[in-house]
Amino acid sequence: MTATAVATDHRLADDEMASFVIRGYHIVQPDLREGLNQEIYDALDALDTNPGDGVLETVPQLNEVWNSPEVVGALTSLLGPDYEMFSHRHCHRNAPGTPSQQIHQDNMNDLRVSGGQVRSPDRVDLVLAMYYPQDVEQNMGPTCILPGTHVLNALPERMASQGNFRDQFIATVPAGSVVILHYDIWHAGTANTSKRVRYMLKFLFQRTSEWNVPSWNHDPANDAMIRTRLEAENPMGMQRALSAKQKHFRTRMWNRLAGDESLDLSYRDKWAGGAWN
Amino acid sequence: MPKLQRLLYINSESTNPQSPALSAAIYEPVAGSLTELDPTSDGIPYASVQAALIDGWRVIQAPDVWAGIGSDGAGEVIGFQFILEKIEDFDD
Numbered sequence: 001m002t003a004t005a006v007a008t009d010h011r012l013a014d015d016e017m018a019s020f021v022i023r024g025y026h027i028v029q030p031d032l033r034e035g036l037n038q039e040i041y042d043a044l045d046a047l048d049t050n051p052g053d054g055v056l057e058t059v060p061q062l063n064e065v066w067n068s069p070e071v072v073g074a075l076t077s078l079l080g081p082d083y084e085m086f087s088h089r090h091c092h093r094n095a096p097g098t099p100s101q102q103i104h105q106d107n108m109n110d111l112r113v114s115g116g117q118v119r120s121p122d123r124v125d126l127v128l129a130m131y132y133p134q135d136v137e138q139n140m141g142p143t144c145i146l147p148g149t150h151v152l153n154a155l156p157e158r159m160a161s162q163g164n165f166r167d168q169f170i171a172t173v174p175a176g177s178v179v180i181l182h183y184d185i186w187h188a189g190t191a192n193t194s195k196r197v198r199y200m201l202k203f204l205f206q207r208t209s210e211w212n213v214p215s216w217n218h219d220p221a222n223d224a225m226i227r228t229r230l231e232a233e234n235p236m237g238m239q240r241a242l243s244a245k246q247k248h249f250r251t252r253m254w255n256r257l258a259g260d261e262s263l264d265l266s267y268r269d270k271w272a273g274g275a276w277n
Numbered sequence: 278m279p280k281l282q283r284l285l286y287i288n289s290e291s292t293n294p295q296s297p298a299l300s301a302a303i304y305e306p307v308a309g310s311l312t313e314l315d316p317t318s319d320g321i322p323y324a325s326v327q328a329a330l331i332d333g334w335r336v337i338q339a340p341d342v343w344a345g346i347g348s349d350g351a352g353e354v355i356g357f358q359f360i361l362e363k364i365e366d367f368d369d
Binding site for chain 1: 297301302356
């Protein structure tokens with residue numbers, strides 16, 4: 001079986017793709033060989049210094065995670081079959097006593113770009129893939145995600161006083177999980193009040209070309225369901241003006257991803273024959 | 278026993294204090310106290326500014342009506358921020 005065929009078996013379904021477009025994240029539980037997560041944890045724990053971008057060469061077992069059919073299938077669905085791993089990656093070592101980060105969007109700090117970062121609220125060109133080699137309990141510094149914020153621009157210092165958000169998602173996950181995030185989603189590492197070090201390996205994957213057909217398991221018969229979800233779901237409460245902006249961008253994002261098989265966005269009567277409201 | 282100011286920041290869905298609260302944080306007048314994202318929390322302490330008022334908090338700053346909108350390129354903030362206080366006795 002070729003790598004492409006393996007990936008095809010694990011491509012996402014329409015419903016999963018719609019959830020990613022709405023929420024900005026997707027969680028994969030790859031079927032990894034027994035003992036791999038502990039091997040990676042032990043290898044990281046034995047390092048005296050931060051390996052930086054060299055973590056993949058230092059701990060080559062990580063390739064087994066990124067090459068697993070479930071991860072390849074999800075990344076193929078989101079970025080197209082010719083996606084590639086980006087050169088920057090980081091091992092986050094969250095030791096006991098580490099405080100929470102402030103909610104933020106990652107930034108490439110690209111000196112060629114005014115402001116350091118181009119945000120792409122209607123595109124999926126770059127994703128963060130976060131792999132956790134150990135279980136992550138609530139008190140072990142799980143990643144906090146604000147669902148649906150990947151189409152907005154954060155102002156971290158203005159939000160620094162906000163504390164907990166009503167609809168924040170705390171990614172407590174079993175060992176071996178890979179949380180795939182739209183690059184622009186608002187997120188934060190949280191406090192580790194446990195007695196155990198929590199590792200998170202953050203890798204970036206990027207699109208290399210435009211596709212004019214869906215790269216996931218798409219069935220046009222689902223289009224009505226998808227359009228309803230994109231127009232209606234609110235994974236996170238926010239003011240009405242931002243909610244409307246969010247829905248606009250998510251529909252454009254879906255259509256960019258779907259290429260020629262985009263949703264028909266012409267007017268339709270959503271109320272006739274329904275309940276009074 | 279000094280009377281000290283506790284602060285409660287609530288960001289609401291609108292400038293209406295009865296609208297749903299979207300985020301909340303309490304700042305205690307205690308040295309070393311740290312208010313931050315808490316992954317073990319069960320949610321936010323009040324469902325609205327009104328619920329906090331009923332519990333004895335007093336509004337000391339209402340939101341700027343433009344604060345939560347954002348203009349193109351300026352970025353966005355979730356919700357409209359109310360700042361409330363409670364004056365309480367604290368041990369020396």
